[in-house]
Amino acid sequence: MDEKFDAIVVGAGPSGNAAAYTMAKAGLKVLQIERGEYPGSKNVQGAILYSDALEKIIPDFRDDAPLERHLIEQRMWVLDDKSYVGTHYRSDDFNKPPYNRYTIIRAQFDKWFSKKVQDAGALLICETTVKDLIMDGDRVIGVQTDREGGAVYADVVILADGVNSLLAKKAGFHAEIDPKNVALAVKEIHFMPQETIEARFNVSGDEGVVIEMVGKITQGMMGTGFLYTNKESLTIGVGCMLSDFKQQKVSPYALLEQMKEHPSIKPLLAGGEMKEYTAHLIPEGGYNAIPQISGDGWMIVGDSGMFVNAVHREGSNLAMTTGRIAAETVIELKAMGAELTAKSLALYRDRLDDTFVMKDLKKYRRMPSVFHANPQFFTSYPELANQAAHTMLTVDGVDKKTKEREIRKSFVGKRSLFGLLGDAFKMWRAFE
Amino acid sequence: MHIVVCIKQVPDSAQIRVHPVTNTIMRQGVPAIVNPYDLYSLEEALRLKDQFGGRVTVLSMGPPQADAALRKAISFGADEAILVTDRAFAGSDTLATSFALASAIRQIQKDMPVDMVFAGKQTIDGDTAQVGPGIAKRLNMQLLTYVSKVDSLNLEEGKIVVQRRAEGGVQVLQTALPCLITMLEGTNEMRFATMHNMFRAARYPLRIWDKDAAGIEDIAKIGLKGSPTIVSKVFAPTPKSVKAEIIDTESNQPKDLATTLLAKLFTKHPKLRHEIGKQAL
């Protein structure tokens, strides 16, 4: 192929689509290469759509994007074996359009987004894998695909090929992924009639609920569980650090099965029919795991750049934002007639540092190491919290002061005063 | 040489599920694919083009989204693609479909004479295998179905020799062009598309024909009106009410389970004692 493009985007997930769309809309000649059969076929996500990120790319996405339910309630549960302690936040403000978060089904959403990308003028080729970057010295000048005649050239190559970006590894842009920096998440979609979902979760129409879970469901491993309401189905899943799975020799599937049996969770799934089961890796190394994200003729966006905020379960909005900003950088440089070198493309990182993307990731940079070294946050504390609640809420003739003393003793007994103080400090540092 | 290949876009039946509550087909989210049987016929046509030169035109009757199937065919190397789509075709059974496709092929012939038509053996959503024979009859072409191999093709003399699968063997048939061929599955492997053709496919200006462009005048022959067969009802198969007797032993060791099973089997079905080992080696 002698054809040359302004930009080649590798991958048609949220970050790749955001980048390709933005550039194509600005009139650049864009080629997008996706290895799956169709955009979305290889993508897995919870899935929550964050309006803010998408609005900045396609302001009127609500007109025709396939959206499931808009979230009006968030529940956060800390689970023990048979119970949970939680907080809920539900607000009618979330019920006022334009809505802030939606549940989506990735297969349909990606299809829609990809159509937008193509309508904007980008050329999309699927079922094609980019095997290598074509280099001229240190400069990336194109990509080599697995098809005959499959070399294509461009001024910049944007890698949006996900958490397992072999390409980024191959090109040496970042090292082999450390199992400590990546989570393995599994999820199932359960079919459920609309009326059942509405009655069970106290919603109506297109309203939705999200439940984030932490605690004994991950059997001491660092991770979280989640449950989302879609129009006619529920998504339930759990994810833990890959290194933990390996160490504990627990199968993610078994973990999910057990979680589904939890007495507080099982009734929510009753009457549903499992329709789909998927698993995926989520980069969770955070700020400290972010590799170099641009160089001579190349940029990295989305999961392949480790842009995931595991604390708040935000990944797709970071993906879309990094994709957009990378694209805007390219557009700006091209308008100035500048060459896309490591120096000029460093503007991308500068831009990113100014956004919530880097700011949030920086804030939580200590999270992974704190939690990893402190499993008590996933075992002892959930137990203690639940027991405390149980003690306080059981009316059994014991006076409240005695109950409080009992609770205090249990905490100190489990963690020691020193440990408690230390934990508090760690938490503060992690969130700071 | 000019070959027309008829293809159909179908839902990937392997992924179709029945809605557990409403008992209807869940079509949403099921990816559409090129009918797998059509690919063998398309590949054979492309091989003949590799050998003899000429043109391969792909034709499909379907809804607007069937353009994806035609683009797939272009990506493999087809030269031209025509989508015949019209609301009037809704409800067509195989008789009405072969009528429409035959009409379209006659139109194509006006532009460049057609030497052969290739079609898929059957579709995975209809399974009837009737459209190919129907087109051949209407266009007065010799019909060769279940072809496992094209032995030889002589364009000057207009002769072709093929191997055709019969029940207990293979027929070697010779016939004259024009003819319609349906290929048996597994007879070839579709080539891996070149980057050049992938680009072509993405950019190809698809030719879209409505019923008029397809040369159809008698609308009583298409759509629901032109379909002798009608689906009177669709229903879920009634599950057999008798569940299996699960063999359970205290130990649950394979050996014990096997012994227990055999004991039950031969007690309840004594005749089976004689059946087993009748042809044992």
Place this chain on the structure above:
Amino acid sequence: MSEAPAQDAAAKKPAGRKKFELDPRLEVYKGVWVFIEHERGHVHPVSWELLGEGRKLADKLGVELAGVVMGAPGIGTRHFCEEAFGYGADLCYLIEDPVLANYRNEPFTKGLTDLVNQYQPEILLLGATTQGRDLAGSVATTLQTGLTADCTELNIDMENRSLAATRPTFGGSLLCTIVTLNYRPQMATVRPRVMAMPERDQTRTGRIVAHHLGMVESSIITKVLEYIPDNMQNKPQLAFADIIVSGGRGLKKPENFHLIWDLAKVLGAEVGATRPVVQAGWVDLERQVGQSGKTVRPKLYIAAGISGAIQHRVGMEDSDVIIAINNDPNAPIFDFATYGIVGNAMTILPALTEAFRQQLATAKLAG
């Protein structure tokens, strides 16, 4: 080629609405016909199965059942008619002509359509074999009538004396019933082994109605140059096997499939497989059992590592005895199998093989 009478579009009403009225011109079509397919001197058993089914339809309608035999003179076509009578036909239409020596689309289509136009059956059944499907499509298009393929059930709707043909749809997940209301003949094809083989009454006789083909070899464009018979030794004979051992994806690896072969060897059984396993290349296409493979009705069917999804189920659920081995207690196969073992096929299969081997050894000693 003559065409069927043009139908009156106005008279066509969707089934089940008002009382349907058959176009009066079509009322003259009476009788149930079965195309008797033969190759190399043998009638394909599906033709007998269809006669069995056809007999029931004919009896319900109170009409005659006829077989249609076409072939070269003196190769036993008369004998085929005799056999057909034994399986329930009242009469046989017979066309003998040298050009019919081997199956070819053109002369067979002409012969069958000529017969239909002359003798006007209301129902015409063919086996869904390579020959049957090749012929059925051409005949239906020539006659401009309706054809329903791969039916699993045939019934008569007595309210309007029409054929209700049921077949799987959407990959086998659902069934649909199709009717050909205002066209005649109502055509249907049925796969081998879907209908039961009827009993043969050797004392039964019938009458033969001979018909002249009226074609000459020189006018027939397609020629049969050669016939290469299959090497029968290696060819799987699943359709008529009495015992089949089948393997599915639950076996995990192609290397494990030998456990199926081992058990089959001891039992003297044929080996079958599910579609995913065939597509993965573990076994030959010929061994595929299911909606897009073969339909089988053995006396004993052992399914190992097979979930029992509908696509496979429809191909074997009429087996006399089904033994299912699957790790998943919720596998659908346990809903319709006769016996089930919940366990790892990789350990159960060898245990079964050994148990059957011992059973045979003791039987041999005893007998």
